[in-house]
Amino acid sequence: MNAATGPGAQGGGRYGEAVFRPGQAGEGERIDFGALAYDDLTVARLRALGVGPGWRCLDVGAGTGTVSRRLLEEAEVTSVLAVDRDVRFLAERPVPGLDLLEADVTADDFAPGRFRLVHARFVLMHLPEHRRLVTKLAELVEPGGVLVLGDAVDLTSDRTPGTPYTTVMRAMWQGLRDTIGTDVSWVPDYPHLLREAGLEPVAAEIHVPPLLPGSPISRFWADTWQRSRAAMLATGLVDDAAVDEAVRYLDSDACAALSAGLLTAWGWKGENASR
Template sequence: MTGSPDSGGHYGQDLFEPEHPEEAGRIDAAALVYDPVTTRRLRALGAGPGSRCLEVGAGTGTVVRWLLEEAGAAEVVALDRDTSDLDTLSGPRVRVVTADLSDESLDLGGFDLIHARFVLMHLPERRRLVSRLAQWLNPGGWLVLGDAVDVPNVLDTSSAYRRTMDAMWQALRSTIGTDTSSVPAYPHFLREEGLQDVAGELFCPPLVAGGPLARFWSETWNRMRPALEETGRVDSAVIDDALAYLASSELAEIGPGMVMAWGRRL
C-alpha cells in the first residue's frame, strides 16, 4: 500500500510496519470480525471450484486460505506490497505476488473474482485503480470492494473516544493519505465501469469490550500515539481515557463499519 501524493507517507512504512511484533495480531483481530461477512458475500457471488481469484492486499492471508480451502478456487493470486506473512502459502493453486497495485507494469491476467478490502482507502488515485481492477475481470467476473466508513454520533463531539477516533482519521490522512470520503460512492464507480448487477451494503460490527474489534482499535491507537498527539486534537491523557473506555463495561458505541460494493463484468 502507499500513501497519497501530498501525504508523503506509506502504509507499512510510516505506520503499521509489518515487522512490528503486534502487527499480524492487529490485522487478524479485524479479520475475525470481517472475514465471516466477506466470505459469505464472496460465496453468494459464486466464488468456488474453477474460479481464478485475486486477493488485493492479502495481509496475513485469511481470505486467501478461505478461497483455497473452503471455496475450492482453481487459483488464487495473493497481492501485497509486503508478503512476509504469506510464507506458509504454497502449492500449485496459489501465487504470491509482492508488488504495488499502482505499478503500471503489473500484469496478472484475467480473474473471475477480484476482492480488495481496506486497501483502496489508503491509496492515491483510488478511482483510477477501481478502473484498473475492473479491466482485469474475465467476462462474468465479479469485483468486490470493501472499505471503512465511520458512523459518528453527531451528539458527541467531546468524549475521549470521539476525539481519539477523529484524531486517528486526521492522522491517517496526513501521514499516509487515507481517505474514506468516497467509499459510499463505490457502487457508482462500479456502474461507471460498465459493471452489471451492482449492489452494496454497510456492515457495522458490534464494538464490545474485550472483543476482537475493541482489541483492533486499542492496538491501532496505541501504535499511532505520536501521530495522534501531533494532530493537536488529543494528548496522552485523552488517549488513555479512550483506551480505558474501549476496555470498560461502559462502552456503548457504533464503531466504524465497512461498505462492501460489488459488480459483474458482462
C-alpha cells in the same frame, strides 16, 4: 505533513512506511484482529456471489491472507493469487492453490492477468487515486466475473454524542490522512465508482461489528491507536491521556459507541465484455 507532498510520497501510497510497518512487532496480529472481526462476513458474501469451485481469484493487498486461505479451504476455489507490497505474512502460512506476488498494485506495469473474482479489502482507502484504481481492478476481471471492494465507513458525525471512542477515532482518521493519505470520505461512493468502471449490476452492504469488551474489533482499534498514536497526537485533537482513556473505555461495559463499519460493494462484468 500532507502525504501528497511529504518526503517519500509516491504513487504506491505510504501504507507500511509511515505508520503500519510490517516489520514492527505485532503488526500481523493487528491485521488478524481486523480479519477476525470481518472475515465471516466477507467470506459469506463472496460465497453468496457464487465464488466457489472453478474460480480463479485475485486478492489485492491480501495482508496476512486470511480471506485468500478461506476461499481455498472453505469455498474450494481453484486458485488465489494473493498480492501485497510485502508478502512476509502471506509466506508464513502456505496452502495448496495459494500463489504469492509481491507487487505494488498502483504501478503501471501491475498486470497479473484476468480473474473471475478480484477482491480488495481495506486497501484502496489507504491509496492515492482510488478512482483510477477501481478502473484498473475492473480491467482485471474476466467477462462474467465480479469485482468486490471493501473499505471502512466512518459512522461518526457532528451529531454523534461525544465519547472517548469518537474523540479518538476522529483524531485517528485525521492522523492517518496526514501521514499515509488514508481517506474514507469517498467510500460510500463505491457503487457509483463501480458503475463508472463499466460494471453492472452493482450493489453494496455495510457491516458494523459490535464493540464488545475483548472482542476482535475492540482489540483491533486499541492496537491501531497504539500504532498511530504519534500521528494522532500530531493532529492536536487528542493527548496521550485521551488515547489511554479511549482504550479503557473500549474495554469497559460503559462502551456505547458504534464501530466504523465495513462497506462491501460489488459489480459484475458482462459476459459479452471484450476479452
